[in-house]
Amino acid sequence: MPEFVDTSPSGSCLFCRLVAGEIPSAQVFEDEHTLAFMDIGQVNPGHVLVASKRHAATLLELTGEEAGAVMQTAQRVARAVQACFAPDGIMLLQANGAAAGQTVQHFHIHVVPRHADDGIHFTWPRPSPAPDVLAGYAERLRTAL
Numbered sequence: 577m578p579e580f581v582d583t584s585p586s587g588s589c590l591f592c593r594l595v596a597g598e599i600p601s602a603q604v605f606e607d608e609h610t611l612a613f614m615d616i617g618q619v620n621p622g623h624v625l626v627a628s629k630r631h632a633a634t635l636l637e638l639t640g641e642e643a644g645a646v647m648q649t650a651q652r653v654a655r656a657v658q659a660c661f662a663p664d665g666i667m668l669l670q671a672n673g674a675a676a677g678q679t680v681q682h683f684h685i686h687v688v689p690r691h692a693d694d695g696i697h698f699t700w701p702r703p704s705p706a707p708d709v710l711a712g713y714a715e716r717l718r719t720a721l
């Protein structure tokens with residue numbers, strides 16, 4: 577994915593400015609907790625970003641209500657994207673932290689229309705830990721939940 581760098585002044589997040597209407601965007605939907613707008617870097621036509629209205633850098637900082645709201649809006653937008661652009665598939669992409677590829681430090685989900693052979697490549701290594709190792713991971717998470 578091409579690297580986008582948020583050049584907003586310190587303390588003035590790009591998406592907060594966009595939510596406040598201080599900078600223009602091609603908006604497609606808005607409700608109490610979310611704003612959906614066209615990504616200026618259209619991976620494929622119909623590529624939309626769904627952001628929380630309140631500033632939260634990552635998924636971890638959203639309230640449960642906000643987390644539900646952004647996914648409901650993403651689904652609503654995805655249905656509209658399917659109806660309007662008829663992609664072969666739709667990918668949701670949501671990154672938290674620079675190591676995960678997050679370039680704007682304000683929570684957002686990409687709704688990306690996908691087509692066969694559209695040039696997007698997404699690969700990851702697939703090590704296969706032993707069952708007892710997986711069980712150990714699961715136990716740690718159950719304890720944390």
Ligand SMILES: [Zn+2]
Pocket residue numbers: 589590591592593630631632681682
């Ligand atoms: Zn923000």
